[in-house]
Amino acid sequence: MAATLSDVAARAGVSIKTVSNVVNGTGRVGAATRERVEQVIEELGYRPNVSARSLRHGRSGVIALAVPEIGNQYFAELAELVVKAAEGYGWTVLIDQTEADPDRERLVLQGIRSHLIDGLLFVPGRMLKPADFAARTDTTPMVLLGERMTRVADRVAIDSYAAGRAATEHLIDLGRKRIASIGAAPSGDAVSRGRYEGYCDALVAAGIRPAARLVMPLRRWRQEKGVEAVERLLSLSKPPDAIFCSNDLLAHGALRALYDHGVRVPEDVAVVGIDDITENRYTRPSLTSIAPDKRHIAETAVGLLADRLKGSFSSAPREFIAGFHLEVRESTGG
Amino acid sequence: MAATLSDVAARAGVSIKTVSNVVNGTGRVGAATRERVEQVIEELGYRPNVSARSLRHGRSGVIALAVPEIGNQYFAELAELVVKAAEGYGWTVLIDQTEADPDRERLVLQGIRSHLIDGLLFVPGRMLKPADFAARTDTTPMVLLGERMTRVADRVAIDSYAAGRAATEHLIDLGRKRIASIGAAPSGDAVSRGRYEGYCDALVAAGIRPAARLVMPLRRWRQEKGVEAVERLLSLSKPPDAIFCSNDLLAHGALRALYDHGVRVPEDVAVVGIDDITENRYTRPSLTSIAPDKRHIAETAVGLLADRLKGSFSSAPREFIAGFHLEVRESTGG
C-alpha cells in the first residue's frame, strides 16, 4: 500500500507533524531532520493524499471547465488557455463535456463532483433556461462563459450581438446586398439570438431588408451543417452574394460547399465566420472571422474564480465583456 | 456551510447510517424513513463530499488523460472519445496538458495528483526516455497511448512504422518518385522515428533511393511548420512530386503553402497526412490521411484501465495495436 505521513514519521523516527512540515514547507524543521525525512519520503515513495488534504481544508486544487464539446476547435483552444491560466494559481483543470445536453448541464450546475471542485467555469450549451440557473443549490463558485444570462453568477461575456453585427457590417461594407446567415436563429438560445439580431440590425441600418429565405437556422454548428445550408442557399432562385456564418466550423463547411458548386469566394460570395480558430489561416480561401480575445477571456474567467475563492463569495455578480476584432482574410477579399 | 450527512440525519431524526443508506441505495430502509430523508436532503441541498468518500474507500471516480496539447485537433478528438468511454464506467476525466514538456511529463508520471486520480491515460510527448518510465514510483494504474516504449505499462499503440509506410506506399502507387517527408526524423522520438522509417522502407522497397534533402524534420507538428517546410522544399532545384506529412496539421499548412506558390495538388504534388482529423474533409483539396481507429483506441485504453482497477494490478503489461485505414481524398486524387 501507499505510504502515509505516519509511515514516513515512524521510519524517520520523528512525529507526523514534522513530516507534514517538511512536505509543506511549513513550520521550522532542523536541517538534519529535514534531510532524513526527505530521504525516507524518497525511499517509501510517499506522496500526499490529495483527498485527505482537501477533506481537511476544504480545497482540492481542482477547477472544472464544462464545455459542450471539446472536439470543437474553439473550445479546445479556449481550454488550452484556461489550463494555462489556471496553472498560475496552482490549479488543475478538470474538463467536463456536456454535449450541450440539458440534463448533463443541470448536473454540472448541481455539482456532480461538488467538493471535488473548488470552482466551476461553465460554458452553457444551447438549451439551458434561466430557471435552471435559479434552481442551482450548489455553492461552488461559478463563472459563466458566454452569452448574457440572468445575473446569477460572475460572467465573462462575448457580446454576440456586437459580433454578429460587426461581421455583417463588414459584408455590407464590401457592397454585398444579398447577405445570408447560417446557424443563428431568432428562436435559438441567447448566443444564437444575439448573433441573429446583430445580423438583422446591421442589414436594417444599411437599408437592406432582411430576407427570411436567406436565413438558415442550424442546430449544431459543425462543418457538415455548413455544407447543407449552403446547398440549400444555392438552390434559391436568387442565391446570396455573402454569407455570415455563426461560427468558423460552419464557415469551413460553407467554403467547401461553395467550391464544390463552382462558386468563387470572395468574388461571387463573401464568407465570414466567428471564433477565429487557428485553422482559419489555412483554409482556401483563408477565412475572415470575428476574433474574440480568447486569452483575455480565459484569464479573466480564471481570475474571477480566484477572486471568489479568496473570499468575496457574497458580493454581487460581476460581468466582463470580452473584446473582439475583425480578422480580415481572403474569404472577404482581405 | 454545506450540509453534511449528520446535518441531514439530525434534521430527519435518524442516524447517519440511515441517511448514508438512502444516498447510496445500500442496506434496507423503510419507505417512510426514506421519503423523509430524501425530503430533508432536498431541503438542505445536501451533496455527498467526494473527497471524504474517496478518502474513505480509496477511489475518486476520476481518471486523468495527459496529452501534449488539447488545442491539437487530434488530441481533442481523442479526448472527446475518452470522455465518452469513461462515462460508461462512471468516471470523470481530468485533462492534463503537458505541452510535451519533459518536466511536466515526469510530474505526471510521478503522480502530481496521485490519490485524486484512480487511473492515468498518458500520451507521452516527444522527449521522454525509457528511464523516465522506469523511475516511476507512483502506483496509480497507467495506460500509455502512442508509440512503442519499454514495456512498463499497458499500452494502446498506433503502429507509426506501419502508418508511415502505408502513407508512403500510397504515394508510390500513384507513380510518384520524388517523395518528400515533413515532420518525422530519424533522430526524433519513437513516433517520429517510426514514421520516418516506414517512409524510408517503403521507398527502398519500391526501388526509390531516399534523398536526404527531401526530408524535413520538424519539431512541432503544426500548420505553420508545414508552411515553412514546403517553402524550403519548393526552393530545391528538383522539388518533390509528393509529400508525406507526419500529421494532418502539417499537411494543412503544406496544402496552403503549395497553393500560395501556384503548385497544383494533386497534379503537381500529392499530399498525404496522418490522424484523419475532421477538418480533412473540408480542406481544399480535401486531405488523404491515415485514419487510426480513434474510438477503438479510446475504448480499449479506458477498458484496460478499468481492468487494472478491478484488480489485475500485477499481471504483465499488455499491448494493443490499434488498426488504421487509408482514407483517400482529393489531395492524392481520390
Added chain:
DNA sequence: ATGAAAGCGCTAACAA
C-alpha cells in the same frame, strides 16, 4: 430496520 463508533490521511491548534 436502524444506530454507534472507529478510522481513512491529513492539517491546525495547542503543548512541550
Added chain:
DNA sequence: TTGTTAGCGCTTTCAT
C-alpha cells in the same frame, strides 16, 4: 524545534 490530538465527512463493521 518538535510532538499530540482532534476532527474534516464519509463508509463500514458490529450491535441493537
